[in-house]
Amino acid sequence: MSAPAASISLLLEAVARGEAAGLERLYDLSISRVYGVVLRVLRDPALAQETTQEVFIEVWRKAASFDGSRSSGWGWLLAIAHRRAVDVVRSNEASRARDGAYAQELERAIVPGPEDETVARAERLRVRECMQSLTQLQRHALEMAYWDGLTHTQIAHELGAALGTVKSRLRDGVRALKRCLEPTGKEGS
Known part of the structure; x- marks a missing residue:
């Protein structure tokens, strides 16, 4: 069962004040749900684990931008998780596209016309x-x-x-x- 939105919001406020214990508690309460959102987007467990860690690093750095009057703690946290996972997908696709373009360019350079x-x-x-x-x-x-x-x-x-x-x-x-x-x-x- 997930933590109530109010407790997540309070923990985000503690993280915003720089309280490491608040981040630890937030992590413990939300890790499975955050990981689940990331895994649904990435479909790669190892990459999802790495990305989930990046989500919590971002939460630590940006917790001060959380505004409880604009969104719930869960909404804010899961939006970061989803956005980070989508960024990873886009980055991987761009990397594959660059690799493919480079391979085609190399092939054209090698294959005489x-x-x-x-x-x-x-x-x-x-x-x-x-x-x-x-x-x-x-x-x-x-x-x-x-x-x-x-x-x-x-x-x-x-x-x-x-x-x-x-x-x-x-x-x-x-x-x-x-x-x-x-x-x-x-x-x-």
């Missing part, structure tokens, strides 16, 4: 053309280094060439590729 694929295809074609402009020795050394993932020493061993020779071929090949891939001239200059 048709224009990205067109650009990538053109770049691949250009690299192939530039690779064909290299000497056979440079091209083979670069393919072994970048596509096969071999070290300079491994390439030298595979080719039966001196390490310094392999490094020179790679360096010269990279320079030639860079020159080939750089834009030719500036538009409108």
Whole structure:
């Protein structure tokens, strides 16, 4: 059985005066009803327990704003409980919406569109053309280094060439590729 509205109002007045014993008694008399209101809104027992504690913290801070001539103690207390629970629901929904929007944005950023694929295809074609402009020795050394993932020493061993020779071929090949891939001239200059 719940406490009479008059005793809840008196306890709220005691809490407004800063009496911790008044808050303890208010808590004991109203916890089950406050928790029930919060649980009906949230439907999650753990979240309802946490939110109920927040309700009593808010009551402690705002008890001075209670006006017994405008509402009953129960009405004021349960209105705070309901409002706090609704705020939690809204906050959780907003958080889920932000997470969903972020996931969609991330997905759009990761998944290439048709224009990205067109650009990538053109770049691949250009690299192939530039690779064909290299000497056979440079091209083979670069393919072994970048596509096969071999070290300079491994390439030298595979080719039966001196390490310094392999490094020179790679360096010269990279320079030639860079020159080939750089834009030719500036538009409108």
